[in-house]
Amino acid sequence: MxxxxxxxxxxxxxxxxxxxxxxxxxxxxxxxxxxxxxxxxxxxxxxxxxxxxxxxxxxxxxxxxxxxxxxxxxxxxxxxxxxxxxxxxxxxxxxxxxxxxxxxxxxxxxxxxxxxxxxxxxxxxxxxxxxxxxxxxxxxxxxxxxxxxxxxxxxxVMGTGHHAAVSAGVAPGDSVAVVGDGAVGLCAIIAARRLGATTIIAMSRHPDRQALAREFGATHIVAERGDVGITAVRELTHGIGADRALECVGTKESMDQALRSARPGGMVGFVGVPNGGPELPLRRMFDTNVGVRGGVAxxxxxxxxxxxxxxxxxxxxxxxxxxxxxxxxxxxxxxxxxxxxxxxxxxxx
Amino acid sequence: MxxxxxxxxxxxxxxxxxxxxxxxxxxxxxxxxxxxxxxxxxxxxxxxxxxxxxxxxxxxxxxxxxxxxxxxxxxxxxxxxxxxxxxxxxxxxxxxxxxxxxxxxxxxxxxxxxxxxxxxxxxxxxxxxxxxxxxxxxxxxxxxxxxxxxxxxxxxVMGTGHHAAVSAGVAPGDSVAVVGDGAVGLCAIIAARRLGATTIIAMSRHPDRQALAREFGATHIVAERGDVGITAVRELTHGIGADRALECVGTKESMDQALRSARPGGMVGFVGVPNGGPELPLRRMFDTNVGVRGGVAxxxxxxxxxxxxxxxxxxxxxxxxxxxxxxxxxxxxxxxxxxxxxxxxxxxx
Structure with missing residues (x-):
């Protein structure tokens, strides 16, 4: 064969x-x-x-x-x-x-x-x-x-996007920021909407993927990254950040984006395979009570x-x-x- | 004054x-x-x-x-x-x-x-x-x-121990490993029992604190640390680790103990003030789906x-x-x- x-x-x-x-x-x-x-x-x-x-x-x-x-x-x-x-x-x-x-x-x-x-x-x-x-x-x-x-x-990919949402504890009425616009990130948008999220922010720089993200349920698109991207997410979420952030890439930068996009007490659900094994800043998590859960789905x-x-x-x-x-x-x-x-x-x- | x-x-x-x-x-x-x-x-x-x-x-x-x-x-x-x-x-x-x-x-x-x-x-x-x-x-x-x-x-301390248990999602019937036998760790035992945990493993080396841990609801004491301690916890938890691990110290060693004491898909609730800001091993968390949530209570x-x-x-x-x-x-x-x-x-x- x-x-x-x-x-x-x-x-x-x-x-x-x-x-x-x-x-x-x-x-x-x-x-x-x-x-x-x-x-x-x-x-x-x-x-x-x-x-x-x-x-x-x-x-x-x-x-x-x-x-x-x-x-x-x-x-x-x-x-x-x-x-x-x-x-x-x-x-x-x-x-x-x-x-x-x-x-x-x-x-x-x-x-x-x-x-x-x-x-x-x-x-x-x-x-x-x-x-x-x-x-x-x-x-x-x-x-x-x-x-x-x-x-x-x-x-x-659909089960993996769902795992990001489940790990973050997405519930009806939540605001959710999705980091990553690959197939898993797009499926995470489907999952977040399916679980009842009402504000879904897709962090995406590619017009074709932004369009699909909107069709899948994204209510907002943030194309910026880094500090500017974080500020844009906060402006959409009462100034404090999203209830849940879904990390669907696996780099140090994407995890940082997810951690900083979540509000105090929020949760990061992560499914991006850690590329090079970045470590998590425990002190920042302690100060903000942002939790991290996820992994191989x-x-x-x-x-x-x-x-x-x-x-x-x-x-x-x-x-x-x-x-x-x-x-x-x-x-x-x-x-x-x-x-x-x-x-x-x-x-x- | x-x-x-x-x-x-x-x-x-x-x-x-x-x-x-x-x-x-x-x-x-x-x-x-x-x-x-x-x-x-x-x-x-x-x-x-x-x-x-x-x-x-x-x-x-x-x-x-x-x-x-x-x-x-x-x-x-x-x-x-x-x-x-x-x-x-x-x-x-x-x-x-x-x-x-x-x-x-x-x-x-x-x-x-x-x-x-x-x-x-x-x-x-x-x-x-x-x-x-x-x-x-x-x-x-x-x-x-x-x-x-x-x-x-x-x-x-009682609210902080409770926060460790709440952050880890302790629920009726759970097995819980508590790392740390200071006042917060002892209060975490009270909290775990109050939330319905049925197996509560206190990791403690001090006889007086072990005695108080038992009075507060600990069902087992593990005095060993490191690999030997992890093995002892697993022997008490179907060979896979505890449903929840409560980190109540704040050192790299205690967080490592908590992470490795939790079963696949388990949760670490942490309230130990991170001493020196140890970072978390994301790849290990990914492979095991052990989540970490907690912080200043x-x-x-x-x-x-x-x-x-x-x-x-x-x-x-x-x-x-x-x-x-x-x-x-x-x-x-x-x-x-x-x-x-x-x-x-x-x-x-």
């Missing part, structure tokens, strides 16, 4: 690799219907994180189950399934606590793990899914083609909650895909996102 | 100073019934923070109102009052949000401020209280002498909630005072706390 590998910075290749095979009795083989490129895939692409040897890449996909191990009970051959960006059993204590990203038995796509050998990265034709009963969410409604992008966002548990709204069209996160390419053009997909010609690229095998 | 001044590290003197006078129309003069020494007062005492010139010290007191300005409406002459460790109007948007420590018009005891001149630090005979209507909480029940220590803890708003339980004896935070001295012996009070011969010292003018 075909799968995407990264060989080195800016060297993405679609190559022929062995088909996956069942190995544990609890796994499934899924034929990919759609996958996509994540903002975090750009880190090795840009050389920010090292690529020591060629390896598979990708971690978001939806597809149809082709085969299951003999111990699989919930998932059936022929199911259309959504996969979160990680593997989990959905039964351990961390999963039950709502933090399946810390599953005691789970793992990550694209790695050799304890779960019966290699599991592919998502940007390919087929995938072996360990812990299929825990990991996969079947969607047994009729799946029309126009639903696929929205369902695919439940694999990562336990999207598996959010799929059940968000799926009905995607199926009904009440939310339309699939619109973050503004470019669709065949899998064989994966390298072009990376380049388009790297050069900001696309917000997020959907790949079809 | 007499008041306590710090001249230099380990140089505490009780001196004659001018009596305070009303100056704003909104202020009150309070005759102190009891005050006390705070753990944070030990920082300048120990030279951890500099003392550039002699100044008044202290910030916790209860007393009786002797005089009021002509614009004071809620507070009456003769009222027994509890003062939080700061001044606030209790009406601005930050106060209404529950964060009166960020009052737009408030200030701190012992400083020249915008509120009509100097306001004393608490360890003295009389105090001018700016914004008396917002700051002071009258207690119009009969005040017997044995109630005074408990009421005095509402000025700071808005105790003014907590007094109403906690006061009935103190008056009824349902909680007995006054027991953290294990030494009582006359005001003139303030220097001995500091020495006793510095040398850990006392948990917290009550001073009576």
């Amino acid at each position: 075909l799968a995407t590998l990264i060989h080195a910075p800016r060297d993405i290749r679609v190559e022929t690799v062995p088909d996956p095979v069942l190995s544990t009795g609890g796994d499934a083989i899924v034929k990919v219907v759609a996958s996509c490129v994540c903002g975090s895939d750009l880190w090795p692409y840009r050389g920010v994180t090292p690529t020591r040897e060629p390896h598979r890449i990708g971690h978001e996909f939806v597809g149809v189950v082709e085969a299951i191990g003999d111990r699989v009970e919930r998932i059936r051959v022929g199911d259309f399934v959504i996969a979160p960006f990680y593997v989990c059993d959905n039964t351990c204590i961390n999963c039950r606590n709502g933090f399946s990203t810390s599953c005691l038995h789970g793992g990550w796509w694209g790695s050799d793990d304890r779960l019966g050998g290699f599991a592919d990265g998502g940007q390919g034709e087929r995938i072996r899914v360990p812990l299929a009963d825990g990991t996969l969410v079947p969607v047994r409604e009729e799946i029309t083609d126009d639903l696929v992008p929205g369902l695919l966002t439940l694999s990562d 336990p999207v598996r548990g959010y799929i059940d909650e968000l799926l009905p709204d995607v199926l009904s069209g009440a939310i339309q996160p699939g619109r973050v895909f503004d470019l669709e390419l065949p899998l064989r053009d994966a390298a072009a997909a990376y380049a388009a996102m790297d050069e900001r010609r696309a917000i997020k690229v959907l790949l079809r095998p | 007499l008041a306590t001044l710090i001249h230099a590290p380990r140089d505490i003197r009780v001196e004659t100073v001018p009596d305070p006078v009303l100056s704003t129309g909104g202020d009150a003069i309070v005759k102190v019934v009891a005050s006390c020494v705070c753990g944070s007062d030990l920082w300048p005492y120990r030279g951890v923070t500099p003392t550039r010139e002699p100044h008044r010290i202290g910030h916790e007191f209860v007393g009786v109102v002797e005089a009021i300005g002509d614009r004071v409406e809620r507070i009456r002459v003769g009222d027994f009052v509890i003062a939080p460790f700061y001044v606030c109007d209790n009406t601005c948007i930050n106060c209404r949000n529950g964060f009166s420590t960020s009052c737009l018009h408030g200030g701190w005891w012992g400083s020249d401020d915008r509120l009509g001149g100097f306001a004393d630090g608490g360890q003295g005979e009389r105090i001018r209280v700016p914004l008396a209507d917002g700051t002071l909480v009258p207690v119009r029940e009969e005040i017997t002498d044995d109630l005074v220590p408990g009421l005095l803890t509402l000025s700071d 808005p105790v003014r708003g907590y007094i109403d909630e906690l006061l009935p339980d103190v008056l009824s004896g349902a909680i007995q935070p006054g027991r953290v005072f294990d030494l009582e001295l006359p005001l003139r012996d303030a220097a001995a009070a500091y020495a006793a706390m510095d040398e850990r011969r006392a948990i917290k010292v009550l001073l009576r003018p």
Whole structure:
């Protein structure tokens, strides 16, 4: 089959690799219907994180189950399934606590793990899914083609934007500042509106993304950054800052922007993968009582909650895909996102 | 009148100073019934923070109102009052949000401020209280002498321990690890139990404090620190860590202990004044979804909630005072706390 590998910075290749095979009795083989490129895939692409040897890449996909191990009970051959960006059993204590990203038995796509050998990265034709009963969410409604992008966002970006909002405790009537206008930031706007926020400030400098932010529910746009941006946010929020700030980038500058955009006693929900591991200024947090909560998003548990709204069209996160390419053009997909010609690229095998 | 001044590290003197006078129309003069020494007062005492010139010290007191300005409406002459460790109007948007420590018009005891001149630090005979209507909480029940220590803890330590628990989101059935066995840590145990925690782990190395921790509601004691302490906490919490960790010290080591004692998706509530401003490891927080919230405790708003339980004896935070001295012996009070011969010292003018 075909799968995407990264060989080195800016060297993405679609190559022929062995088909996956069942190995544990609890796994499934899924034929990919759609996958996509994540903002975090750009880190090795840009050389920010090292690529020591060629390896598979990708971690978001939806597809149809082709085969299951003999111990699989919930998932059936022929199911259309959504996969979160990680593997989990959905039964351990961390999963039950709502933090399946810390599953005691789970793992990550694209790695050799304890779960019966290699599991592919998502940007390919087929995938072996360990812990299929825990990991996969079947969607047994009729799946029309126009639903696929929205369902695919439940694999990562929509659930991740939702996690930013949930971590910050967004509640009806809140004011919310969203830092970052990538696919996750835009989904965070959807999530904030869905949870009842009435003032939603999108911090964005790109006209096309500003327009989508407004369609998703942003009530205000702040294009400035730094002190000027903070002042603009405060002017929209009684002079004190937003009740909640959602950090959807992962840099020191974006976290600083989020911390300073929140009012005394406010909360920062953060989901940007910390790029280079910036540390948080505890004294400032102490003085202002601004809290920080978030991290790698336990999207598996959010799929059940968000799926009905995607199926009904009440939310339309699939619109973050503004470019669709065949899998064989994966390298072009990376380049388009790297050069900001696309917000997020959907790949079809 | 007499008041306590710090001249230099380990140089505490009780001196004659001018009596305070009303100056704003909104202020009150309070005759102190009891005050006390705070753990944070030990920082300048120990030279951890500099003392550039002699100044008044202290910030916790209860007393009786002797005089009021002509614009004071809620507070009456003769009222027994509890003062939080700061001044606030209790009406601005930050106060209404529950964060009166960020009052737009408030200030701190012992400083020249915008509120009509100097306001004393608490360890003295009389105090001018700016914004008396917002700051002071009258207690119009009969005040017997044995109630005074408990009421005095509402000025700071009991409300601060409560803030750690509230910031961490302690809820019925939770497991809670408390880092720090000073007065605030002990009050955090009271708060955690009051909010329904069923497993309360006190991290304490001192037998007398361990005993009080158990009386206050601790179900387990962990005397070890570092990796051994973390392992002990996990053994008591399904192997994953506590739902909530309350950081009541303020050092890099204690914050690290709290962060690592919390389970994936757990929360750290912190109230230890950050000593030297340690920074938080964002990447670790991201990977584990452990959030951090807390800071300078808005105790003014907590007094109403906690006061009935103190008056009824349902909680007995006054027991953290294990030494009582006359005001003139303030220097001995500091020495006793510095040398850990006392948990917290009550001073009576």
